[in-house]
Amino acid sequence: MASTGKLPFANVCLAYNVISDAAMESISPVLHEHCPGLRSVDVGNNRIGDAGFESLAAALPSSIRSLSMNDNQCGDTGMTAICSAVERCAELEKLDVSNNRIGDAAFQRLGAVLPVTM
DSSP, X not given: OOOOSOOOOSXXXXXXXXXXXXXXXXXXXXXXXXXXXXXXXXXXXXXXXXXXXXXXXXXXXXXXXXXXXXXXXXXXHHHHHHHHHHXXXXXXXXXXXXXXXXXXXXXXXXXXXXXXXX
């Protein structure tokens, strides 16, 4: 049987590691390329900042239902990228952005996209 290179993962939990921006930038393309059916991603409790979340946002499929990115170092730039991804995710049911470094402007952007998707 020939391999398609696609993995059958619907849920990926990378929480409670020491994932940095550089690591997330390496992981994100793999998720995008090989896990098109992802429904849930948990990267909570790591050290991911704006660059890592920009990379993750670009990799998220529209099928995502749950994204946990709590307890990281995400700021306005990363959150703005996540907001753009959230707009594509019509089935999103859970978004945890608690305990990051997100400011008012990014939360206003999030508030503007949530009614569209949730």
